[in-house]
Amino acid sequence: MARLPLFDLSQVAGPLGELLRARPPLDLYRVLPHAPEVAEGFLGLGGAILRRSSLAPELRELVILRVGALSDAHYEVHQHRRVARGLGMAEDKIEAALADPASPLFDEREKAVLAFTDAVVRQVKAPEPLYRALAAHCSGQEQMEVIVTIGFYMLVSRLLENLELEVEDAQAAPLTIERAAAPAQPQPPEADPPRQLFAPALGRARPAGRLAGRRVLVVGGGQRRTVDADPPVGNGRAMTVLFAREGAAVACADLDLASAQDSVDWVRREGGRAHALQADVSKPDEITRLVREATDVLGGLDGLVLNVGIGNSSRFGTETAEAWDAVMDVNLRAHMLCAQAAAAVMEPGGSMVFVSSTASISPLSGLPVYECSKAALAALCRSTAYATHGQGLRANVIAPGLIDTPLGRDATRNRPNRAARPLPFGRQGTGWEVAHGTLFLLSSESSYVNGQVLIADGGLSISTVRQPEAA
């Protein structure tokens, strides 16, 4: 049901009525008479884009489909799927415009136009390399028409969504856009307010350009391989994908290059910018190289997230010096050395985030070195914040609680009672929730937060728990 009543077009008088009756009987046209003074201009611009622009119709439809997909605008995508089919476009190409703008189905010109479209929708201003790629393939007139088409269909999609206009044809194919871009990822559960499960926790928040123009290095941006056939998203992968959706260029570093590349592939399928880098941060000289490579590939650095973290199985009484040092080297020394190397090149306004754990404030994991290494990150973040505030940098910690990631599942396999007890909101957290907390600390929204620890445990540390079956 549309939010505004639909006009009976046979009753609309004057030139506007004539214009509207000359078009197909779509609900979009039936709301326009609410604003007769702007309706004619709206129809005029839409008509010029569809009928008089110099853009090749197939290219124009790719732009429109992409804008519709990025805007999650079901109605617009539905209508322009039809238009594209009418032009003879292949079905797989139509679907690729919605879900995979870097698909090999597109030629170089189409890829350049689609990448430019993504940047304009997500970041307002497309960065120089994307503009240059567009200009290499399109005349000045075509460039103007691409930008006007993007802008007009952003307006159309927002109009359709806000007025809740529904597809008139009940047989319409369902919209499968970016969510379809990640078939390897398990489908998250549906939103569930009593359990505090909303779009951000499910990896479905609408991008808002919160990191537009930022260059971010995520260390530990892949995710571990586990026995799970259908693993949940890890914290580092969720961060890499979320930061790119929010407009950042991301260098995704991991010991496991293939895993970093999987995160990067996900970003690229969605039209974002990311680069995979390999490094073992237990080795100090690899840290120096990593920060240099990240700065080179991103063209500078203004964000650093140290997500990398490991554990061991040594309980009190069984710890050894070697096992202790091996964890400390990755969980604490690497964070210090990465922060130090990054601070030397980071630009004012930059932000660093260390990923700790509520194991830093609770002995229940029973793993002293994990708990100590994570606890020390609070002090390291204060040292870093204190040492770098004069440069205009900030450093903070996020301390997640029980999160359903591959690491979390491994931990539960080792300690089955880990996730069997009552939990906040009757559930574990998601990697997306950790990524959103980190996004806040990384972005300028947290500009006055420095040297602090954000505990993201749903309230576990204040015992706000409930039985999972009560969910």
Ligand SMILES: NC(=O)c1ccc[n+]([C@@H]2O[C@H](COP(=O)([O-])OP(=O)(O)OC[C@H]3O[C@@H](n4cnc5c(N)ncnc54)[C@H](O)[C@@H]3O)[C@@H](O)[C@H]2O)c1
């Ligand atoms: N999952 C949870 O319940 C939970 C809770 C609190 C904190 N955390 C913390 O969140 C972070 C990430 O957790 P996750 O669940 O996504 O884990 P994960 O194991 O999936 O991700 C960690 C990544 O770090 C990489 N890595 C490991 N050693 C490395 C090294 N020497 N050099 C470079 N990369 C290396 C791994 O390959 C992996 O891709 C960790 O710091 C973890 O301690 C997780």
